Amino acid sequence: MSKRKSRLRHLHSGVYHRAAWQCQMPECLCPDGRKIDRGLRGTDDPWAPTVDHIKPLGTGGPDSQGNLRAAHRRCNQAGAVLQLSPPARPKPPPLTVTIGDLFPDLGLLGRRDPDL
Numbered sequence: 712m713s714k715r716k717s718r719l720r721h722l723h724s725g726v727y728h729r730a731a732w733q734c735q736m737p738e739c740l741c742p743d744g745r746k747i748d749r750g751l752r753g754t755d756d757p758w759a760p761t762v763d764h765i766k767p768l769g770t771g772g773p774d775s776q777g778n779l780r781a782a783h784r785r786c787n788q789a790g791a792v793l794q795l796s797p798p799a800r801p802k803p804p805p806l807t808v809t810i811g812d813l814f815p816d817l818g819l820l821g822r823r824d825p826d827l
């Protein structure tokens with residue numbers, strides 16, 4: 712195991728211990744408060760332990776205790792999807808551009824120059 716992996720594993724163990732193996736995701740998908748199953752560590756099981764970065768690594772979040780929380784794998788993935796979804800934006804107002812706005816000279820076409 713590399714030094715970094717070993718350090719992360721140690722760090723993550725601390726996160727699970729601090730959380731008493733409870734999922735800390737605000738939107739935990741387990742309604743009955745099911746504990747994170749430490750026996751599933753390293754597996755792809757939806758209830759396996761994972762560590763979530765509160766501030767994502769991609770946006771400069773550190774690999775430190777203060778930025779980590781324990782999560783079920785499925786809750787962590789659902790949280791990631793929520794973060795990737797663009798925020799809901801208000802609907803833009805309907806277009807009210809008229810032909811005259813786009814081509815102001817068009818209005819002149821119908822006019823006759825009195826000097827001609």
Ligand SMILES: [Zn+2]
Pocket residue numbers: 734735736738739740741782783786
């Ligand atoms: Zn959960």
